Amino acid sequence: MDIEKLQQQLADIQSQAKSSLDGVASVQALREIRARFLGKKGTLGKLMGTVRDYLPEQRGQAGQALNKANKAVGELFERMTEQIASKEVAAEASQASAFDPTLPGVRPMLGNVHPVTAVQWEIEHIFQRLGFTVEAGPEMESDYYNFEALNIPADHPARDMQDTFWLKNGMLLRTHTSPVQNRSMKKFGPPIRCIVPGRCFRYETIDASHENTFHQCEGLMVDRSISIANLIAVMKLLLREVFRREVKVRLRPGFFPFVEPGFELDMSCLICDGKGCATCKRSGWIEILPCGMVHPSVLRHGGIDPHEYTGFAFGLGLTRLAMMKYGIGDIRVMNAGDLRALVHPSRLTGPGIGANT
Ligand code: FA5
Numbered sequence: 451m452d453i454e455k456l457q458q459q460l461a462d463i464q465s466q467a468k469s470s471l472d473g474v475a476s477v478q479a480l481r482e483i484r485a486r487f488l489g490k491k492g493t494l495g496k497l498m499g500t501v502r503d504y505l506p507e508q509r510g511q512a513g514q515a516l517n518k519a520n521k522a523v524g525e526l527f528e529r530m531t532e533q534i535a536s537k538e539v540a541a542e543a544s545q546a547s548a549f550d551p552t553l554p555g556v557r558p559m560l561g562n563v564h565p566v567t568a569v570q571w572e573i574e575h576i577f578q579r580l581g582f583t584v585e586a587g588p589e590m591e592s593d594y595y596n597f598e599a600l601n602i603p604a605d606h607p608a609r610d611m612q613d614t615f616w617l618k619n620g621m622l623l624r625t626h627t628s629p630v631q632n633r634s635m636k637k638f639g640p641p642i643r644c645i646v647p648g649r650c651f652r653y654e655t656i657d658a659s660h661e662n663t664f665h666q667c668e669g670l671m672v673d674r675s676i677s678i679a680n681l682i683a684v685m686k687l688l689l690r691e692v693f694r695r696e697v698k699v700r701l702r703p704g705f706f707p708f709v710e711p712g713f714e715l716d717m718s719c720l721i722c723d724g725k726g727c728a729t730c731k732r733s734g735w736i737e738i739l740p741c742g743m744v745h746p747s748v749l750r751h752g753g754i755d756p757h758e759y760t761g762f763a764f765g766l767g768l769t770r771l772a773m774m775k776y777g778i779g780d781i782r783v784m785n786a787g788d789l790r791a792l793v794h795p796s797r798l799t800g801p802g803i804g805a806n807t
Pocket of ligand 1: 612625626627628652654659660661662664665666706709712737738739740741742763764765766767768769770781
């Protein structure tokens with residue numbers, strides 16, 4: 451065997467080993483290449499067993515050359531393994547920070563809130579920011595809370611304004627959310643700031659804007675020196691926040707026995723842009739926010755001295771407000787379970803469902 455030939459062979463193997471590492475990206479691939487050189491059957495591995503084939507005086511030299519090459523190629527693979535392994539660890543670590551298996555999963559949405567509920571939540575949020583509490587009252591009411599305490603005695607013609615479902619037990623289905631005015635006055639005493647969203651019932655002929663079951667949201671503020679200016683400021687803020695833009699409104703005198711003075715606040719119909727349609731009965735206006743200053747006799751019924759306290763109240767038509775906000779042109783859609791109206795309300799903007807029917 452020729453030592454010079456061996457040294458040339460070893461130099462070739464070392465340069466082959468170096469170039470075989472180009473583009474290797476994983477420790478596993480590196481292991482396989484390493485075996486091709488340093489394994490028992492690898493090019494260098496096989497040469498290691500050839501020392502005995504040399505003449506005795508050459509064996510020392512051959513052994514040294516082989517060990518040197520074996521060490522150099524071994525170190526080459528070690529360095530490369532370290533580099534690739536640290537890259538793999540870094541990649542795993544960055545993936546781990548994007549996915550935290552200890553976090554709770556995202557619950558899939560199984561449905562959407564009804565447009566009325568969506569508007570109700572929004573209004574609750576607006577008023578809670580103003581320091582109002584959210585109250586509730588029974589849907590089955592007594593004559594006293596629904597009428598008497600609101601300055602509507604039994605023989606008062608104003609009873610005809612709200613056609614009533616009377617029950618066999620002498621109670622009634624509340625025709626508005628106003629009965630909670632008296633309940634709140636007695637529950638809290640002045641000062642009071644509350645709203646009362648809830649369902650109301652009227653023995654109505656149903657059309658595009660009238661239902662027998664609909665939602666209102668009562669508002670009541672009682673304190674010293676409450677004036678019409680406070681009432682108008684809150685009404686304006688309410689509409690601006692709900693519609694997120696200035697909405698055309700008109701204020702006209704309105705009669706309700708439980709307020710004095712009383713107003714009807716109408717908003718320009720957003721279904722037809724005020725031009726006139728079935729929803730607004732061709733008038734271009736939607737009655738949405740009757741309001742006024744709480745009548746002294748209502749305060750007295752609630753145990754509050756009208757000489758010391760004043761207040762304002764309003765009875766927002768919540769269902770109609772939801773119709774305006776989401777472009778739902780027919781109130782019958784609201785209770786009919788029409789899935790197009792029950793998709794997420796934000797997808798119902800603009801004149802749309804049921805308009806002009
Ligand atoms: C009342 O119910 C008074 N309680 C409101 C009030 C409260 C006035 C406090 C002053 C102070 P009215 O009957 O106008 O008022 O009803 C109020 C709103 O409820 C209406 O403007 C309308 O938006 C809505 N509304 C009334 N009847 C129906 C109905 N049948 N279907 C749908 N919405 C209705």
